[in-house]
Amino acid sequence: MQKTKFDTIKEVKPKWHLLDAKDKILGHLAEEAGNILNGKLSAHFSPNQYGQDKVVIINSNQIRVTGNKLEDKLYIHHTGFPKGLRSQSLKEVMAKDSTKVIESAVSGMLPKNRLRKKKMAGLFVFKDEKHTHQANFGKVSK
Incomplete structure (x- = not known):
C-alpha cells in the first residue's frame, strides 16, 4: 500500500505576489492576500504547514472602503491599566499609518492558530509604489 x-517546507519554493491597493476595497484586498498567505492558491496546500508564498502590497495610502466606515469603524485596544480602553476611527488610523489597517485586515482573514504569526511574516505593506523586494518577483497580480 x-x-x-x-511536501515539506524545504521542498516548496516561495512565490512572491505583488498586489496594488490603489482604489481597491479593503476587505477584497485582505481576502486575496489572506488566501495567498494561507497557501490556498498553491498546489502544495496542507493545513498543518504554513505556505511559503509572500505578498507585497503597495499603495496602502490609496485604499478604499465602502459606506461610512471611515468614521464608523473603530480600532479598539486596551493599555492594560484601569480605564485604559482606547479607540480610534479608521480615518485616524489611516492618517497615522495606513499599513496597520491592511495588516489588521489580513490578520483577521487568517486562521487563529499558532501558524498565524509565521504567515503574517510573509506580508509586506508599503505606503507608496517604492518597495524593497523588486528582485523577488515571478508573478505579478493586478
Whole structure:
C-alpha cells in the first residue's frame, strides 16, 4: 500500500505576489492576500504547514472602503491599566499609518492558530509604489 507524501517546507519554493491597493476595497484586498498567505492558491496546500508564498502590497495610502466606515469603524485596544480602553476611527488610523489597517485586515482573514504569526511574516505593506523586494518577483497580480 502506498502512502500519501506531503511536501515539506524545504521542498516548496516561495512565490512572491505583488498586489496594488490603489482604489481597491479593503476587505477584497485582505481576502486575496489572506488566501495567498494561507497557501490556498498553491498546489502544495496542507493545513498543518504554513505556505511559503509572500505578498507585497503597495499603495496602502490609496485604499478604499465602502459606506461610512471611515468614521464608523473603530480600532479598539486596551493599555492594560484601569480605564485604559482606547479607540480610534479608521480615518485616524489611516492618517497615522495606513499599513496597520491592511495588516489588521489580513490578520483577521487568517486562521487563529499558532501558524498565524509565521504567515503574517510573509506580508509586506508599503505606503507608496517604492518597495524593497523588486528582485523577488515571478508573478505579478493586478
